[in-house]
Amino acid sequence: MLRSINTDGIWAYSDHLPAVAEHNRVSLGEGQSPLVKSVRIGQELGLPNLYFKLESLNPTGSYKDRISAMAVSLAKEHGSKGCVGTTSGNAGGSIAAYAARAGVKYHVYVQENIVASKLEPMIVHQADIIRVKDFGFEPEVGNRVFRKVLENAEQHNWELAITAYAFAPLAMEAVKTIAYEVAERLTADAVFIPVGGGGLLTGIYKGYADLVQETAMKQLPKLIACQSTGCANVANAWKQGLTEPAAGASTAKISGIQVPNPPDGAQALQALRASGGFAEAVPDEDTWYWQEQLAVKEGIFCEPAGAIALASAVQALKAGRIAADEQIVCLVSGAGYKDADRMSAIVKKAAEVPLKTVDEL
């Protein structure tokens, strides 16, 4: 399963991905993201073997790029002229870029009030964007948009491009490559993974399951689901020993992990059990704090959701759920530039940059 350094992106692992003919494979060099060792936070916490997997350094700034590469390649393989889905942001910017590369039209339904920094990349890559009034607020509108997406996919032979196993299980297989890459570098004891819809954790579990079956690896690492206390459906289900996430409104303020009804939640819970893992729910304030610490002490500027894994690791360590000598990997899911509002908030807190004359230097 060793990748070739001369093969691009996820296709380095094509023998473990859904079949796509070589001429239909699309890549922008996604994957092979750096796994860097903590230089200061780990020491301060007493976690000498703390690592960050920088999915934030993918072509459009998030792990979604792996899935997008697979989704638009499948569209080509299936002879589709388009792909269709909904997005709250990162997936949309990612699929738009890959669809442009593939020469496949991306039809995407978004909320009325989608923020500019999430909408703009889709415009730049000329996606067909449909803003829908009350989508994201009125559940009935959401249901009807969804039916429309499925109808379109069926009617036009468009590939379904929604980043969840529940809707696009073949495209989601690309997430397995994260596990393959980590395992090439490190025998991890625990991997902390942000959970919104649950597909990221599910895919990483499947990747590790492959490795256990096919290589000398005896045991997969504990996988830990990291959620906001404001949207802790998987974490609550885990605590109560349930096999399905409890539905419930989200009060989380962090983009990407506000998923009141996670489509892959049941599979994620199954992965926690199978890996001997567990779940953490952390206050958004903790996640914001660690986002800033990552920038100041590690040189890593990620979006808030990218810091929830570290915030959860800190909480797990304090509670004794991980030990100080374990090899810990925190998944940094998205880049700092993807959340312009949060960037502004951090800048506002800082002392103003003084203006000096050259005589005052």
Added chain:
Amino acid sequence: MLRSINTDGIWAYSDHLPAVAEHNRVSLGEGQSPLVKSVRIGQELGLPNLYFKLESLNPTGSYKDRISAMAVSLAKEHGSKGCVGTTSGNAGGSIAAYAARAGVKYHVYVQENIVASKLEPMIVHQADIIRVKDFGFEPEVGNRVFRKVLENAEQHNWELAITAYAFAPLAMEAVKTIAYEVAERLTADAVFIPVGGGGLLTGIYKGYADLVQETAMKQLPKLIACQSTGCANVANAWKQGLTEPAAGASTAKISGIQVPNPPDGAQALQALRASGGFAEAVPDEDTWYWQEQLAVKEGIFCEPAGAIALASAVQALKAGRIAADEQIVCLVSGAGYKDADRMSAIVKKAAEVPLKTVDEL
């Protein structure tokens, strides 16, 4: 000279870089940027072997990260508590991130009117920023700021962190790794390289010169200096057969290549001669056009300076200075998100995204 896949960033080539003890080496996983083949623009142009080297996918979004990794590592190696320099933007955001990681304070002098999107990353990584009135406008102020930088470096034993061979020749050696990486994948006939100060082209030349000396490579590719017609000091010198760039004010509107007095210009001209290359100067409008084409037809969203290599390749092809069957590499130097104003301009030109009710779908 083959890199190990298990070594981070530029240090995969540590045997060809200035000596730094392992415990002083800093990396955020810079380098190993994707080299992707054109999927549509090359075909349309009649250039079937057109490639893009995506330096835009480095940790802070530009090739400067390679240099920053080296600069702050040298600071640690030399026992420096700080590093110091000036910046117009990309280098500053990059050095700020790496300095944070290294635990070295970055002292940086910037213009009064530096745009927010360039200043903010430096604030997030807690650089010591000094905005100087009239810096960048009054030549005398610039000279005095510069003397201050050199004075500080000397007085406090701070590492000089300016991304030019003329000032920081050891740190700039990291640019050689771009040539090593391209050569691992491809025997290029021509490499198109944006030229602002000239250091990027100079470093790539040095990397190829190593390969000719140490490997079976017989001849290095033609290196082509790509400039704006509004700031064509190297290109003009090339045309006139001069060995030094002609100084002159810049009217270029593209950030990163507005360098009226390029510090590494003479070395870049020498590299053009030694490689059998040449220089192109293209109007900013061409560069903006190809920036948009890259997003729409290749899925690559880069900053304007990142598209000047492609704009120059198109011009060179039309003029017969390259042939259709050559293996062409265009260096994409920086990411689209680094130029928020240009993003807004592209979005403004697009048709407004319509708002529909669910009944209208």
